[in-house]
Structures are given as structure tokens and as C-alpha cells.
Amino acid sequence: MDPHLLRTYITVARLASFSEAARALGYTQSAVSQHIAALENDLGLPLLGRRPVIPTPAGERLLEHAGSLLLRLDAARADLARFSAAPRQTLTLAAAPLALRPGTLAVLPASGVTLRTLPRDEVPAAVATGAADLGLVDGLVAPSDPLRLPDVAPLTAARVAEEPLAVVLPAGHPLARRAGLRLADLVDARWLDAPHAGFPIDLLRTVQGGAAGHGFRTALLYEGTDTCILAALTAAGHGLTLLPVSFASASAGAVAVPLSAPRLAHRIELLHIGAEPPAHAAEFVGRLRA
Structure with a gap:
């Protein structure tokens, strides 16, 4: 399977357009069409519908493999390049x-x-x-x-x-004076969903054993990476969050209560x-x- 053809296929599938993929890749539209035809011929399966341009069931399955295949190839190239590269100082x-x-x-x-x-x-x-x-x-x-x-x-x-984890609450929260908190007791609370600065809500559901969409209601979605802002949002009453203890007291007005169950570590x-x-x-x- 030619990786160049595979990259073209991923781009066409992502953009749902042969012409847009050609512009993105710097190819002619005819070259893109030829790449897709060559890949389909190699695999013996249609991969893309043409009107509209959407993956077939076989094409969807190929997309599940494609990203990891290309990443593996890029990783191998980078690994081997270390043998010939000059020593780096930065x-x-x-x-x-x-x-x-x-x-x-x-x-x-x-x-x-x-x-x-x-x-x-x-x-x-x-x-x-x-x-x-x-x-x-x-x-x-x-x-x-x-x-x-x-x-x-x-x-x-x-x-x-x-290190251990702590539930971060506003200082005036009824549970702020507890010696420890169980995640199971907080499934009905309002939470901050912070997939990058903290932990995504879906992960809390998973570790608690709950089904997707049940418990841990999202009060606010924070898509940034600043944990200080995350703690400040909690202190302002926008929802609870879970953080490692070394990050948990990053904002005045917030209280960190150790997580007692489940037994988890960061x-x-x-x-x-x-x-x-x-x-x-x-x-x-x-x-x-x-």
C-alpha cells in the first residue's frame, strides 16, 4: 500500500472534495483522481463515493487504519534519521x-x-x-x-x-470541609469539562464505571490549557474539577479535598x-x- 496514495485518500475523505484535496496537497485534480483510482485498484475495493464524496464502508474501515499506519512510517523515518543527523544542541x-x-x-x-x-x-x-x-x-x-x-x-x-488527586470546590461549597470525597457521591454535581487543562468528563464517567452520558453534568466546557484558570473557574462557582494535589490549590477561593475513592493516582x-x-x-x- 503506497503511503503517498494513502495520504491523498485521507485528505480527500477529510475534505469531502477532490478539488479541495488537490489544492491542499498541491496536486492537480486529475492527479488526485489517479491516486484514488490506483489505491482502489490495489485493494480491489471502492473506497469513495463520488456524488457526494464520502467513504464507502470499506473506506471507513481503511480510515481507522490509515492514521496509525502513516504515523508508524513517520516514526520510523524520524528514528532512522537520528543515525545520520549531526548532534543537536537545543x-x-x-x-x-x-x-x-x-x-x-x-x-x-x-x-x-x-x-x-x-x-x-x-x-x-x-x-x-x-x-x-x-x-x-x-x-x-x-x-x-x-x-x-x-x-x-x-x-x-x-x-x-x-501523586494523589483532589476534588476542587468553591470555598463556600457544603462539601468543602470534608476530610475526603468519593467520586461516586459527586455524580450528580455540576462539573467543569476540561479535556486539556484537567480531565475530560468522559474519563470521570469511565473511572467511576458509569455509562456514557450519565452523571457528571457539564456546567462549563473549558478548552484551554491553563490549570490556574481552571481552578479560578471552580472558585467562581462554575463547576467542580479534579486535579492532582500539586495543582489543586492554584486559586484563592478554591478548596482541595482529597479523593478517597476510587483509588487513583496522577x-x-x-x-x-x-x-x-x-x-x-x-x-x-x-x-x-x-
Whole structure:
């Protein structure tokens, strides 16, 4: 399966137009049509309807595979490029917002660093494809369990930190003086849905064992990455949120109550390609692990 044809197919399917795909890719419309025809001939299946331009059932199934296939190819190219590339002096770190603890920021080199804040599910791909030298990714796990990472490349993951969680409430909330809170007791509360700065509502439903669409009503959707704003929204009464304890008291007027059940921890892991981190990142990695 030719990856060039596959990229063309993904673009046509995404834009639902041969002409728009041609403009996006810098090809002629005739070339795009030829790519799609060649891919369909290779697979022996029609992949796209023409009026309108939508994937067939077989085309939909191919889209499920296509992204991971191309990502794997990009990761392999980036990995092999390291053998011929000149040693780098600068460090690019991709990190999910909640993976950037104060201690991590304190050990960053004084110069020569590019820090990219990305959604947590984009960090492994950034490292795999060479867009970042290192990645810091986070998630909710049972204590001491590793994170479940996508199989995008032979990434090495190492534990950086693990800490408890807290429910963040306004200071005047009736539950603010509790010694601990169970997530099961808060399913009917109004929550902030913060997929990047905190945790998405669907994840709270999953860890609580609830069905999608049940419990944890969204009071406000926050699509930013600033955890201070997230805590401030809670302090202002816009909804509850769940945060690691080191982030939970980031705003005056908010109270952090430890999560007592279920037993979950916030885990941060360092990602890099290969068995050892890049040589120019070794000092930072050593400080981070210390």
C-alpha cells in the first residue's frame, strides 16, 4: 500500500472534495483522481463515493487504519534519521499541561529549550515523529500502574512522578470541609469539562464505571490549557474539577479535598525514542529523575 496514495485518500475523505484535496496537497485534480483510482485498484475495493464524496464502508474501515499506519512510517523515518543527523544542541520538550509540575520547570536548562504544550494524546506522536526530543505525558491510573500509551513507535517510558488527586470546590461549597470525597457521591454535581487543562468528563464517567452520558453534568466546557484558570473557574462557582494535589490549590477561593475513592493516582512519564534519551537531553533527564 503506497503511503503517498494513502495520504491523498485521507485528505480527500477529510475534505469531502477532490478539488479541495488537490489544492491542499498541491496536486492537480486529475492527479488526485489517479491516486484514488490506483489505491482502489490495489485493494480491489471502492473506497469513495463520488456524488457526494464520502467513504464507502470499506473506506471507513481503511480510515481507522490509515492514521496509525502513516504515523508508524513517520516514526520510523524520524528514528532512522537520528543515525545520520549531526548532534543537536537545543532541546524540544513536548508536554501535556498537567505533566508540567513546578519541579519539572525548575530543572529545565536555562537556554536552548523549546517547550510545547500539547494535548496529552498528541505527546507520544510528537516524540515518535521527531517533532520533540522528549515528551512528558500524564494520566489517571491505579497506584503504581504504568500509563497505557498508544503503540506509535518503540518509545521508552519512565516514571517521573505520581501523586494523589483532589476534588476542587468553591470555598463556600457544603462539601468543602470534608476530610475526603468519593467520586461516586459527586455524580450528580455540576462539573467543569476540561479535556486539556484537567480531565475530560468522559474519563470521570469511565473511572467511576458509569455509562456514557450519565452523571457528571457539564456546567462549563473549558478548552484551554491553563490549570490556574481552571481552578479560578471552580472558585467562581462554575463547576467542580479534579486535579492532582500539586495543582489543586492554584486559586484563592478554591478548596482541595482529597479523593478517597476510587483509588487513583496522577502519573507522569517521560518518553523518548530508543533505549536512552538523546545525548543533548541527558543532563535534563538526569535532573528530572533526581
